Amino acid sequence: xxxxxxxxxxxxxxxxxxxxxxxxxxxxxxxxxxxxxxxxxxxxxxxxxxxxxxxxxxxxxxxxxxxxx
Amino acid sequence: xxxxxxxxxxxxxxxxxxxxxxxxxxxxxxxxxxxxxxxxxxxxxxxxxxxxxxxxxxxxxxxxxxxxxxxxxxxxxxxxxxxxxxxxxxxxxxxxxxxxxxxxxxxxxxxxxxxxxxxxxxxxxxxxxxxxxxxxxxxxxxxxxxxxxxxxxxxxxxxxxxxxxxxxxxxxxxxxxxxxxxxxxxxxxxxxxxxxxxxxxxxxxxxxxxxxxxxxxxxxxxxxxxxxxxxxxxxxxxxxxxxxxxxxxxxxxxxxxxxxxxxxxxxxxxxxxxxxxxxxxxxxxxxxxxxxxxxxxxxxxxxxxxxxxxxxxxxxxxxxxxxxxxxxxxxxxxxxxxxxxxxxxxxxxxxxxxxxxxxxxxxxxxxxxxxxxxxxxxxxxxxxxxxxxxxxx
Numbered sequence: 001x002x003x004x005x006x007x008x009x010x011x012x013x014x015x016x017x018x019x020x021x022x023x024x025x026x027x028x029x030x031x032x033x034x035x036x037x038x039x040x041x042x043x044x045x046x047x048x049x050x051x052x053x054x055x056x057x058x059x060x061x062x063x064x065x066x067x068x069x
Numbered sequence: 070x071x072x073x074x075x076x077x078x079x080x081x082x083x084x085x086x087x088x089x090x091x092x093x094x095x096x097x098x099x100x101x102x103x104x105x106x107x108x109x110x111x112x113x114x115x116x117x118x119x120x121x122x123x124x125x126x127x128x129x130x131x132x133x134x135x136x137x138x139x140x141x142x143x144x145x146x147x148x149x150x151x152x153x154x155x156x157x158x159x160x161x162x163x164x165x166x167x168x169x170x171x172x173x174x175x176x177x178x179x180x181x182x183x184x185x186x187x188x189x190x191x192x193x194x195x196x197x198x199x200x201x202x203x204x205x206x207x208x209x210x211x212x213x214x215x216x217x218x219x220x221x222x223x224x225x226x227x228x229x230x231x232x233x234x235x236x237x238x239x240x241x242x243x244x245x246x247x248x249x250x251x252x253x254x255x256x257x258x259x260x261x262x263x264x265x266x267x268x269x270x271x272x273x274x275x276x277x278x279x280x281x282x283x284x285x286x287x288x289x290x291x292x293x294x295x296x297x298x299x300x301x302x303x304x305x306x307x308x309x310x311x312x313x314x315x316x317x318x319x320x321x322x323x324x325x326x327x328x329x330x331x332x333x334x335x336x337x338x339x340x341x342x343x344x345x346x347x348x349x350x351x352x353x354x355x356x357x358x359x360x361x362x363x364x365x366x367x368x369x370x371x372x373x374x375x376x377x378x379x380x381x382x383x384x385x386x387x388x389x390x391x392x393x394x395x396x397x398x399x400x401x402x403x404x405x406x407x408x409x410x411x412x413x414x415x416x417x418x419x420x421x422x423x424x425x426x427x428x429x430x431x432x433x434x435x436x437x438x439x440x441x442x443x444x445x446x447x448x449x450x451x452x453x454x455x456x457x458x459x460x461x462x
Binding site for chain 1: 166169170172173174175337341398399400401402403405407408409411415416
């Protein structure tokens with residue numbers, strides 16, 4: 001299995017906070033309410049569906065799910 | 070005032086036309102296919118993109134579109150700044166950052182118990198009655214009180230706030246005299262409140278913003294008044310409209326209502342779908358440089374109605390866009406805007422709508438539209454039911 005990582009594009013994020021609401025295990029918000037991935041963004045298999053859900057609900061399309069070798 | 074009837078929505082639309090106010094969705098659906106960027110000579114020239122991608126393109130383009138005018142009005146009023154919503158880059162970012170910390174999900178969570186108490190008290194007030202006006206007696210009362218609490222103003226000021234909002238957002242579209250009078254009154258009101266806090270600071274947003282600085286400099290009184298006016302106006306009408314639309318839907322769809330009563334965990338998902346389908350807020354932009362969007366030239370000096378509600382009904386982005394599906398999981402809706410002007414109050418609004426539904430459905434699981442009464446809708450910038458008579462049981 002390849003390793004998956006989630007990443008918030010900080011330039012695109014406008015703080016809608018949908019990702020943190022839908023997948024709090026993967027995303028957190030800063031003091032202004034803008035999102036970032038938790039830790040290094042490594043995506044456990046059990047949370048893949050949540051990551052896609054967060055991605056599908058981000059109005060700014062700021063969430064990336066990438067394969068990491 | 071009677072307005073000349075619209076014969077062609079593509080070339081002569083009027084968002085104050087009674088047909089648009091009553092039910093705009095079929096008009097937008099038709100435009101989206103036939104004329105994705107409509108135009109009108111009314112209001113001194115306005116464009117209306119109805120496809121998601123064009124709305125998005127305008128929202129993201131701060132080079133050709135300015136937020137210095139955000140409401141389409143009959144006459145150009147003197148510019149009344151309400152930063153950051155009326156700010157363009159580079160002033161926009163620092164003005165927005167001043168307000169953001171008070172509106173993060175964590176900050177808003179602190180207001181949830183009070184909101185719950187307000188909602189519960191309102192619903193308990195309906196005990197023994199056969200029905201109520203779910204817009205005036207419930208939806209409107211919630212944000213007015215929550216914002217008052219946040220700003221540090223008496224909850225009982227609701228009537229005064231509602232009058233100003235009606236004058237600024239609705240009557241003011243065609244009546245600059247009413248608009249300017251209401252603006253003057255809000256400024257005078259906030260000046261008194263700011264003065265009070267100079268001697269005795271409180272734990273509220275007025276005190277907090279009075280002390281705010283940008284680059285180490287205190288913000289000007291104009292900036293402060295503009296930001297306070299923005300919070301008051303944008304924080305009330307928008308949310309009451311959103312709450313009202315949820316109840317309008319549920320009063321007519323017993324299957325959705327029963328599902329939410331049985332499955333309250335679905336309420337947050339349903340709220341997103343109501344926000345998509347009945348998005349209350351249409352902003353505007355001023356074209357400041359000629360540009361082409363969606364194959365249509367936009368001329369400098371004219372306005373754009375930036376309809377997030379129309380974008381949210383675009384079937385290219387939302388399958389079955391005209392259907393309200395409360396279990397819709399993938400919902401990248403634009404109800405709170407797109408780009409740098411994302412609604413600061415989105416977390417607050419979501420909390421209020423969710424709590425409003427939870428507290429009502431717990432106590433009044435069954436209700437329907439009163440067949441003997443008429444539902445009426447607001448016009449202009451914010452869309453929501455103004456009268457929503459429902460019968461319980």
